[in-house]
Amino acid sequence: MEPKIVAFCCKWCSSAGADLAGTSRMKYPPNIRIIRVMCSGRIEPSYILRALELGADGVIVTGCHLGDCHYIAGNEQAKKRVEMTTELLETMGIDPRRLRLEWISASEGARFASVMTDFVEEIKELGPSPLGGVS
Amino acid sequence: MTAVDDLIRDAGAYYCIECGKCTTVCPIANANPEFAPRLIVVKAMAGIANVALEPDIWRCMTCETCSEMCPYNVLYSEFIRGLRAEAVSTGIVPVCSQHDLMQTMMRIMATPGIEQNRLGWVTPDLKIADKGEVFYFTGCLPQMSTIFRDQEDVNLLGIAQSAVKIFNRAGITPVVSNQEVCCGHDLNWTGDEVNFEKLMRINLDLIKKSGAAKVVFTCAECLRTFEIDYQDIAGDLDYELLHISEFVDDLVAEGKITFDGVEEKVTYHDPCRLGRHLGIYDAPRNVIGAIEGMDLIEMERTREKSACCGVSAWLTCDSIAKEMQLARMMEAVGTGGDKLITSCPKCQIHLRCAISEEMPIEREKADIPIEDFTILVANSIKAGA
Numbered sequence A: 001m002e003p004k005i006v007a008f009c010c011k012w013c014s015s016a017g018a019d020l021a022g023t024s025r026m027k028y029p030p031n032i033r034i035i036r037v038m039c040s041g042r043i044e045p046s047y048i049l050r051a052l053e054l055g056a057d058g059v060i061v062t063g064c065h066l067g068d069c070h071y072i073a074g075n076e077q078a079k080k081r082v083e084m085t086t087e088l089l090e091t092m093g094i095d096p097r098r099l100r101l102e103w104i105s106a107s108e109g110a111r112f113a114s115v116m117t118d119f120v121e122e123i124k125e126l127g128p129s130p131l132g133g134v135s
Numbered sequence B: 001m002t003a004v005d006d007l008i009r010d011a012g013a014y015y016c017i018e019c020g021k022c023t024t025v026c027p028i029a030n031a032n033p034e035f036a037p038r039l040i041v042v043k044a045m046a047g048i049a050n051v052a053l054e055p056d057i058w059r060c061m062t063c064e065t066c067s068e069m070c071p072y073n074v075l076y077s078e079f080i081r082g083l084r085a086e087a088v089s090t091g092i093v094p095v096c097s098q099h100d101l102m103q104t105m106m107r108i109m110a111t112p113g114i115e116q117n118r119l120g121w122v123t124p125d126l127k128i129a130d131k132g133e134v135f136y137f138t139g140c141l142p143q144m145s146t147i148f149r150d151q152e153d154v155n156l157l158g159i160a161q162s163a164v165k166i167f168n169r170a171g172i173t174p175v176v177s178n179q180e181v182c183c184g185h186d187l188n189w190t191g192d193e194v195n196f197e198k199l200m201r202i203n204l205d206l207i208k209k210s211g212a213a214k215v216v217f218t219c220a221e222c223l224r225t226f227e228i229d230y231q232d233i234a235g236d237l238d239y240e241l242l243h244i245s246e247f248v249d250d251l252v253a254e255g256k257i258t259f260d261g262v263e264e265k266v267t268y269h270d271p272c273r274l275g276r277h278l279g280i281y282d283a284p285r286n287v288i289g290a291i292e293g294m295d296l297i298e299m300e301r302t303r304e305k306s307a308c309c310g311v312s313a314w315l316t317c318d319s320i321a322k323e324m325q326l327a328r329m330m331e332a333v334g335t336g337g338d339k340l341i342t343s344c345p346k347c348q349i350h351l352r353c354a355i356s357e358e359m360p361i362e363r364e365k366a367d368i369p370i371e372d373f374t375i376l377v378a379n380s381i382k383a384g385a
């Protein structure tokens, strides 16, 4: 089975990065389902857990590089929340490598493609999530 | 008879004599004149569709202040619990604070076969076992400690560590298990009976296998859930269920632990689950009283009349909750005590939350250190005794 991966991308940087990857015809695996949000700081720990609960094998949160957030510090908030969620996943017995945080700017189409390729590889190595779509 | 009729009957609402005491004492009714527990019953009589979307059925804190005053013991909390399950079965999704993080985490824990890592807090000096007489049920302390790691001074893992310290001092090696899951309290009170029962089965199997004769709790909600809700569904459990205050009270009476003298004035907040739901008022007070030099100064609203921390099952966090929390903290400051003691980790989280942000009043009026009962006890035990 191909892994299912949810990618939360912020509007201003990383989803523009995804567009650039697309318009430049760069390839990355089709396992990624992008959910565009206004800011990475919008991502609640519960959204990450909920994605996993619904059967995602991995979740990647992406935003503007630190210092470049369109809303000044949303990405710093995202960093704190992802760190907290990582610790929580560890305690709950879900491999924390299933959650990743990456900064990808609007000009980094190539980086978007390579980060996604790399994450899909890593999730394939980890195998299916123990939650495999409970609800 | 519909399910809602059954709920009304089981709550005893047909015995109501319309005296209005419940509304007079209900903290929500006091803040919101549109709210009255009886009104919810009246609306529910027209069927679940009539109330499923009513915010009131989600706003009640199930604190049981009303039932405590009711001459006919009408139990609105149980009625509300059942209504919520009915509402959920019609497709209603409750809105919980922290964006449903707690409930999602609990549902995930109900998935069988996940190997957790929940014992990171067990330091080498603490002795625990896989099998034995006494099972210490830690509840969600490890997870909550992560979720609230930004809350200053909150020491949730310290509660679990202190409990094991107390057991060890009394010569007991408690069973503490990595396979334990959340008791499911918050799912049960937000209408998810399916996952609640899954969690229950995992815990009951686990405790049975441990061979324990006593299960001890440091969380008021976990104890209420085992004592009332688990036994309601699974029948009588063949082991004793005790709050740590009851367990320590016995140890003190048997002379198995003694305390160092301290000069300290404290006040004690009765959590609704431990007090009104289970009637445990004396044990924590006896233990605090046994600590030489420790003075317990009661707040005005105490024991049966204790104030609620404002939030239950992560459902009811709003401006009313914040006002209640601040009022409670001010009451605690008013005693002139050095700290506020409570025996529910969530009371601590919610009360602390109110003073962790900017307040509409001067800070000194509501700022007093909060400490968990179990930590207070562990820190007061005589060294080497």
Ligand code: SF4
Binding pocket: B025, B026, B027, B028, B029, B036, B037, B059, B060, B061, B062, B063, B064, B065, B066, B067, B076, B077
């Ligand atoms: S349980 Fe508490 S909040 Fe609910 S109706 Fe009774 S007094 Fe009011």
Ligand code: SF4
Binding pocket: B015, B016, B017, B018, B019, B020, B021, B022, B023, B038, B066, B069, B070, B071, B072, B073, B074
């Ligand atoms: S206190 Fe009891 S009897 Fe009186 S109105 Fe309320 S439910 Fe009815």
Ligand code: SF4
Binding pocket: B097, B098, B311, B314, B317, B318, B321, B349, B350, B351, B353, B354
């Ligand atoms: S009082 Fe604070 S900790 Fe409690 S539910 Fe509300 S925001 Fe969360």
